[in-house]
Amino acid sequence: MVKNYLSLIKFSHTIFALPFAIIGFFLAVSSTDAELNWATFGLVMLCMIFARNAAMAFNRYLDRDIDKDNERTAIREIPAGIVNVKSALIFVITNSVLFVIATFFINTLCFYLSPIALGVVLGYSYTKRFTALCHIVLGIGLSLAPIGAFLAVAGEFTLLPLLFSFAVLFWVSGFDIIYALQDEEFDKSHNLHSIPVWLGTKGALNLSNIFHLLTAMSILFAGYYGGFDWVYWIGAAIFCGLLIYQHSLVKPNDLAKINLAFFTTNGVASVIFAIFVLADIHLV
Numbered sequence: 001m002v003k004n005y006l007s008l009i010k011f012s013h014t015i016f017a018l019p020f021a022i023i024g025f026f027l028a029v030s031s032t033d034a035e036l037n038w039a040t041f042g043l044v045m046l047c048m049i050f051a052r053n054a055a056m057a058f059n060r061y062l063d064r065d066i067d068k069d070n071e072r073t074a075i076r077e078i079p080a081g082i083v084n085v086k087s088a089l090i091f092v093i094t095n096s097v098l099f100v101i102a103t104f105f106i107n108t109l110c111f112y113l114s115p116i117a118l119g120v121v122l123g124y125s126y127t128k129r130f131t132a133l134c135h136i137v138l139g140i141g142l143s144l145a146p147i148g149a150f151l152a153v154a155g156e157f158t159l160l161p162l163l164f165s166f167a168v169l170f171w172v173s174g175f176d177i178i179y180a181l182q183d184e185e186f187d188k189s190h191n192l193h194s195i196p197v198w199l200g201t202k203g204a205l206n207l208s209n210i211f212h213l214l215t216a217m218s219i220l221f222a223g224y225y226g227g228f229d230w231v232y233w234i235g236a237a238i239f240c241g242l243l244i245y246q247h248s249l250v251k252p253n254d255l256a257k258i259n260l261a262f263f264t265t266n267g268v269a270s271v272i273f274a275i276f277v278l279a280d281i282h283l284v
Contacts, residue, residue: 015267017145019274020168021048024146024161027226028153030281031160037153043106044152048145050099054092055121055141061088062125070186096122106152113151117144128187132198135180139173160226167218171266174211175246177204179262181255202252209247216240219273228280235276242269 025044029036060067060078068079077083096118103114121141127134143165150161177195180187181204184196196204219236226232246265249257 016172016270017052017142017168018045018048019270020142020164021045021145021149023164023274023277024149025153026278026281027146027161027164028150031158031226032154034153040106040152043102044149046102047099047106047110047148047152050095050102051117051121054095054099054118055124057088057095058092058122059125061085061092066190066192069190070183072182072186092122107155109155110148110152113148117148120144128192128194130193132193132195134193135173135176135195136169138176139169139171142172143169160222163218163222163225167215167222170211170214170218171243174208174215175262175266177208177211178246178250178258180204181250182258201255205247205250205252212243212247216243228277231276231280231283235273235280238276239269239273242266242272 021044025041028034060076063073064078064085067073067076074080078085078088099118100111100114103110120137121144124134124137124141127137131137145168146164147157147161151157180194181196181201183192184194184201184204186192187194187197194204195207198204199207219239222228223232223236242265246261246269249261249265
């Protein structure tokens, strides 16, 4: 049962945004008067888990009829009958409520903003029905991770965590465009919207390149603005290098390595970058 739900929500993909939430949390601890509180850290991690559980399960719930017609996605848990529709919806509602409850125990600002955060991460699932900018909406949803974690500690907005949020926004938007290339023909035939449908394979890859250039610029500016030391810059170089490597894997006439570019490369990039940022904050 648990295995089925972990598969439903692709729990392993939590690795994309979670390291940036950890960055945001420890940035707040190191750059404000706030003290390290492990209970708050635990609540932030729970918020990340609950929000992502709700968002992914809602996506699978809403897309169940689309998924059953797509050969690539027909094996997903709901169209395959592994998880029933009612149970998936209950799972979404439960995790949404738990997310809001967790924010209540963090601080008032996070609690008041929690419906907005939920609206973004849940609302993404509707967007491919009416706009090619759905990838950007997904990016916005995941970009809430560093600034949300920062707010949990500091209770206020500052520029530095926002720079990391911009990095996540463009990074996720860029790699989601690459991922969507798999369904370009299916989406066209079912009147679904995406950047690949709008711009074609080559145009989509070019826009993904631009987004990842903006990611690199955000990472570099965050390093400069935050006054980070040499450890950060090693992590930034590795992260940017993996962005370049990701684009070397996928060509307009060769999409066979999309999954390697999407999951493995981006997962490794986020974890390594977070390790170097945290090391710079606490060791240098």
